[in-house]
Amino acid sequence: MSATGRRTVPRFGHGSRVPGWDQAVDLTKDPATIPDPATTPVAPGLKETIEAAMAKYPDRRSAAIPALHAAQEVHGWCSPQAIDEVASVMQLTPAYLTAVATFYDMFSTVPKPPNDVYVCTNISCSLLGADEFFAAMLDAAEGDPDVDVRSFECLGACDIAPMASVNGEYVGPLDLDDAARIVEDLRAGRAVLEHKQLRYRRTADPEVAEEETDFGPPDPETTEMADTAGLGPEGDPEASE
Amino acid sequence: MKILFDRIDEPGLNTLPVYERRGGYEALRKALQMTPEEVLSNLMDSGIRGRGGAGFQMGRKISFLPHGDMDKYLVCNADESEPGTFKDREIMQKSPHMLIEGILIASYAGEISRTFIYIRGEYAHQADILEAAIAEAAQAGYIGQRILGSEHSVSLVLHRGAGAYICGEETGLLDSLEGKRGNPRLKPPFPAIEGLYHGPTLINNVETLATVPAIIRMGGKEYAELGTETSTGTKVVSISGDVQRPGNYEVELGIPSRELIYGLAGGPPEGREIKFWFPGGSSSPVLTKDDLDLPYDFDSMAKAGSMLGSGAIIIVDDSHTVLEVALKVAKFYAHESCGKCVPCREGTNWTVKMLERIQSGEATPMDLDIMASVQEQIIGNCLCVLGDAMAMPIGSMVEKFRSELEDEIEAARERAEGADLDDVIPIGVADEHAGPFPVH
Numbered sequence: 312m313s314a315t316g317r318r319t320v321p322r323f324g325h326g327s328r329v330p331g332w333d334q335a336v337d338l339t340k341d342p343a344t345i346p347d348p349a350t351t352p353v354a355p356g357l358k359e360t361i362e363a364a365m366a367k368y369p370d371r372r373s374a375a376i377p378a379l380h381a382a383q384e385v386h387g388w389c390s391p392q393a394i395d396e397v398a399s400v401m402q403l404t405p406a407y408l409t410a411v412a413t414f415y416d417m418f419s420t421v422p423k424p425p426n427d428v429y430v431c432t433n434i435s436c437s438l439l440g441a442d443e444f445f446a447a448m449l450d451a452a453e454g455d456p457d458v459d460v461r462s463f464e465c466l467g468a469c470d471i472a473p474m475a476s477v478n479g480e481y482v483g484p485l486d487l488d489d490a491a492r493i494v495e496d497l498r499a500g501r502a503v504l505e506h507k508q509l510r511y512r513r514t515a516d517p518e519v520a521e522e523e524t525d526f527g528p529p530d531p532e533t534t535e536m537a538d539t540a541g542l543g544p545e546g547d548p549e550a551s552e
Numbered sequence: 553m554k555i556l557f558d559r560i561d562e563p564g565l566n567t568l569p570v571y572e573r574r575g576g577y578e579a580l581r582k583a584l585q586m587t588p589e590e591v592l593s594n595l596m597d598s599g600i601r602g603r604g605g606a607g608f609q610m611g612r613k614i615s616f617l618p619h620g621d622m623d624k625y626l627v628c629n630a631d632e633s634e635p636g637t638f639k640d641r642e643i644m645q646k647s648p649h650m651l652i653e654g655i656l657i658a659s660y661a662g663e664i665s666r667t668f669i670y671i672r673g674e675y676a677h678q679a680d681i682l683e684a685a686i687a688e689a690a691q692a693g694y695i696g697q698r699i700l701g702s703e704h705s706v707s708l709v710l711h712r713g714a715g716a717y718i719c720g721e722e723t724g725l726l727d728s729l730e731g732k733r734g735n736p737r738l739k740p741p742f743p744a745i746e747g748l749y750h751g752p753t754l755i756n757n758v759e760t761l762a763t764v765p766a767i768i769r770m771g772g773k774e775y776a777e778l779g780t781e782t783s784t785g786t787k788v789v790s791i792s793g794d795v796q797r798p799g800n801y802e803v804e805l806g807i808p809s810r811e812l813i814y815g816l817a818g819g820p821p822e823g824r825e826i827k828f829w830f831p832g833g834s835s836s837p838v839l840t841k842d843d844l845d846l847p848y849d850f851d852s853m854a855k856a857g858s859m860l861g862s863g864a865i866i867i868v869d870d871s872h873t874v875l876e877v878a879l880k881v882a883k884f885y886a887h888e889s890c891g892k893c894v895p896c897r898e899g900t901n902w903t904v905k906m907l908e909r910i911q912s913g914e915a916t917p918m919d920l921d922i923m924a925s926v927q928e929q930i931i932g933n934c935l936c937v938l939g940d941a942m943a944m945p946i947g948s949m950v951e952k953f954r955s956e957l958e959d960e961i962e963a964a965r966e967r968a969e970g971a972d973l974d975d976v977i978p979i980g981v982a983d984e985h986a987g988p989f990p991v992h
Contacts, residue, residue, distance in 0.1 A: 326905060367709045369623070369666070369749055375731035376714050380673070414733040414890075416715030417673045429674070433635045434834055434880050435792040435866055464717060464884055465635035465834075466674050469792030469866075470799045479676035510677055514642060515799020517816070519557050 343406060346399035353396045354385045361400045371401060375411050379418055388419045416463070424459040426497050428452065429476040432462040435469035444473050444485050451490035458497060471509055481509035553778060555766045555786050556759065557802040560646045566681050568688040571649040577694055579765035583657045584702040591661040595764070597772030599784040603639075604629055604720075604757030605833070605862045607850045614662045616744035617752045624664040625748040627729065627755045628655055630671040631713055631720040634833035635884060636864035639788040640758035642800050644671070644678040647762070648685035652708065654764035656694060659706045662754050666707050670725050673714040683710050717888035721936045722755045723747075724890065735892045736936035757862075759788055779805035783849035787863050791817040794824065794869035805849040812848055813867060824869040828952070832861020834881050835941030837948035857948070874953040875960050878946055879907045885942035896939030899930040903946060913968030915961045924950050 321329040360381045364374035378397045379389060386393040389412040391405070398405045412418040430445040445462050452458040466481070468474045474483025477493055482504040489504060496503040554560075564570040571577070583591045596611035617624060628651065632640040644651060651669075659667050671679050686708055689695050697705045711729055718724040719734040726748050728734035747753025763785065767775045776784045783805040789812060792798040796818030803812060813819060813829070820826055828838040831848070837858040839846075846852045853860045868877055886900035906923045909915040927943035927950075934940070950957065 370730060372731035373711075373729060376673075376728070377712065380712065380714065411731065411733055414716060415673070415713070418714055433884060434830075434877060435636055435798075437880055438793045438866075438868060438872060438877075463674075463715075464887060465633060465637075467632050467638045467641050467672070469636055469638055469790065469864075472792060472798065476674060479674075481677070510645070513561050514557060514646075515797055515817075516554075516557055516801045519554060519560055519802075 343404060345402055345404055346395050348399045348402075351395060351399040353400060354382075357381055357385050357396060358400050361397060365401065372403065374401065375403070375408060376415070379408065379412055383418060387425060388421065388423050390422070424455075424457050426458045427476075427478055428458060428460045428493060429463035429466060430460065431464070431466045431468070431472070431474050431476075433465035435465070436472040436474060439472045439484070441473035444475075444487060444490065447487045447490040448475070448493070451494045455494060455498075458494060468509055470515060471507075471512065474509075477503040482507045483509065553786055553804055554802055556643060556647070556650070556762055556788055557800070560642070565647050566645070566649070566685060568649060568685070568692060571647070575769075576649055576765075577653055579768040580653050580656050580694065581700060583660055583768050584700055584704065588661050588663055591657065591768065594768060594772035595658075595661060598767045598775040599772075599782075600760065600763060600767065600775070601783065601850060602757055603759035603763075603787065603863065605634065605835070607860060610658075610756060610760055613744060613756070614658070614754060616742070617662050617664075617754060618745070619663070623666065623749070623751045624662060625751050625753040626655060626659050626662065626664045626667040627722075627725065627748060627753060628667070628669040628758060628761055629720065629722065629725060629755055630669050630675070630758045631725060632675075632758070632862075633672055633717040633720045634835060634862045634864060635881075636792055636830060636833045636866040637790050637862045638792075639790045639800050639863065641675060641678055643758055643762050643788070644675070644682055648678075648682045649689065650765060651682075651758055651762045652685060652689050652694070654761035655708060656699070656706060657764045657768055658754065658756065658761055660702075660704050664754060665705055666709075668709050668711055668729060668748075670711050670713060670719070670729055672719070673712050679710060679712050686710060716890075717884075718890045718936070718938060721938065724936065725755070726753065733890070735890050736938075738935055759863075780847070780849050780851075782851050783860075787860075789848070790862075790864040791867070792864070793829075793867040794820045794826075794871075795867050796821060803848070806847045806852075808844075809846050809848045809865075810844040813844065813865065817865075817867075820867060820869040824871060827868050827870045827872065828874075828949075829868065830864070830866040830945065832859045833864040834866065834884065834945060835859075835937075836861045837944045838952065840952060873960065874949050874956050875907065875910055878949050879904070879911070881945055882907055882942055885938060889938055893934035893936075893939065895930045895933040899926050899939055900942050902926055903942065910957065910961050911964060913961075913964035913966070915964070917958050917961060919961070920950055920954060920957055 323329060361374060361378040364377040365371040368374060378401060382393040382397045383389050394405045394408050398408055412420055428448060430448050432441045432445050448460050452460045466476050468481050471483030473485050474481060475485060480503055493503055592611060592614055600610050601607045602610055630640055655667050693699060695706060695708050699706060713719050713728060716734050719728040721736050722743055723737035724734040729748060743753040743755055745752055779785045786802050787805050788800050788802045790800050801816045826841045828840050830836050831839055831853050839856060839858055843856050846856055850860045882903045886904045889896050889900050891897045903923060903926060906919055924947060927947040930939040930943040
């Protein structure tokens with residue numbers, strides 16, 4: 312299950328998978344058991360987050376995805392250590408959590424750079440040049456150890472196609488020059504392509520939007536109007552805690 | 553007529569005070585004055601059909617839930633991942649309380665005490681907004697024990713997914729919500745009988761639930777006046793691809809497709825013509841420019857051999873080849889197939905390979921027949937419709953654009969024959985992706 316830029320399944324010229332692509336289980340090792348909470352150190356705060364998530368559901372296992380999100384946030388990726396910590400708090404086997412983590416595109420079971428750039432390359436975006444933008448984005452981030460560029464399936468923002476999600480912030484429509492700007496903004500630690508962020512976009516429906524909708528940079532007079540969520544570009548500090 | 557998009561750009565609509573000032577949660581109060589049966593009969597009368605893709609009548613779905621004292625669940629499907637669809641995103645981002653109110657009313661109609669919103673993990677901003685809105689609603693006493701002095705108690709939990717198209721399929725979603733890999737389940741039993749945690753479960757799309765407050769406010773019969781007889785009400789249509797003004801448009805069902813595509817979305821760019829279009833997301837069989845005068849509703853789309861699906865129109869103009877779009881569609885479903893059922897897992901991958909053969913000039917016109925037969929063998933042979941969702945559009949493209957694909961096969965073969973033999977990778981030799989093992 313991989314259509315990403317860097318983590319392509321290695322294949323021979325005729326299309327078959329190169330042996331070892333899935334890292335066969337090490338048969339010499341004993342199966343992992345549920346880690347003992349007494350002897351497994353857990354990153355500060357992670358235990359509380361996971362326990363709070365478990366309390367929300369009738370079955371604690373439902374918290375597997377929220378818990379892995381939290382662990383990935385802390386450790387940068389779903390490392391064996393991160394999985395062990397979640398397993399000890401949730402009292403599940405590491406194998407179970409690894410199975411879950413490998414199923415979902417947003418979890419990474421290999422080390423990854425801290426900044427995620429998901430470039431949508433599905434139909435609507437690719438009709439408008441997403442594949443070219445993805446190539447430009449790969450070039451722009453080439454050699455930057457902090458930026459992970461992946462092609463992603465439809466992100467649900469075809470109205471701003473071609474688009475990308477930069478650390479969860481939707482930006483578009485993008486042109487080729489924006490690739491370099493995204494990397495610059497990430498390096499500078501500021502809001503990415505602020506004038507192209509989805510959160511500022513009005514609805515396209517002419518009977519709803521009072522004026523012509525465009526993608527101009529946030530004009531101080533209209534930004535407040537358009538930012539219907541009332542959250543600044545930095546996001547709601549409380550919500551992103 | 554705007555129901556969902558009524559002044560949706562109003563600043564602060566995502567907060568409780570603004571929503572209440574506009575009459576928010578009045579429909580919930582009105583519903584709680586009625587009996588659950590009365591609320592349900594309003595939903596039945598409205599004739600509203602599910603906005604997520606299948607188009608099943610919402611009222612009937614609720615009526616399938618068993619009665620009695622047991623744990624019943626409601627799950628709002630906000631895992632909007634069908635390519636081309638982005639209506640729920642705008643509703644959740646701009647008017648989250650409308651969705652919450654709809655969930656609360658539906659839970660009352662179905663006598664359900666535990667409700668969930670399963671939102672796709674990529675919608676981080678929208679999830680933050682919903683989380684804040686749920687907290688506000690709980691604070692104000694709309695969610696919790698004996699809400700607004702009634703006998704009805706209800707909880708609402710927001711659950712963030714982590715990126716998997718299959719979790720939009722209702723039983724895949726339930727597995728994912730239970731903390732497992734999102735594999736679809738065998739049906740029957742249908743979720744209304746045995747769903748989340750083995751309890752009876754009602755699953756509805758964001759747009760369907762967000763319409764519920766309006767139905768209660770207007771009365772089911774009056775809502776049914778909108779739209780056509782069998783496709784009642786308004787629908788938010790996402791239009792994208794080669795159009796001048798892509799975006800969400802709320803229209804009454806039954807509007808001519810041409811008016812939607814040309815009138816509202818501005819049609820294809822100057823000098824371009826529509827080659828074909830998907831009327832309901834990338835899973836729907838394609839229609840051509842001859843079908844532009846069809847009314848946009850569930851039955852007309854079905855009669856034309858396609859479907860309204862999630863109400864996402866993708867326009868492809870004449871600057872693109874059918875092959876290029878078919879390959880995108882096939883690759884998407886091959887990537888997202890969960891791998892549980894053989895016809896889907898193998899069929900999607902083989903379709904990609906056959907399309908790539910066309911591209912590289914190795915195919916013969918007979919391959920089109922093989923490809924069409926693969927699609928036929930996927931349809932109806934899997935636990936869920938993910939495989940069908942690829943088979944239907946690909947099958948329709950082969951059927952409707954056969955001569956273009958045959959020309960493409962011929963042209964690609966000529967190109968390949970003219971190519972320098974040094975550029976051809978002999979079979980069995982690893983390509984550039986084959987690195988040292990193990991590789992990811």
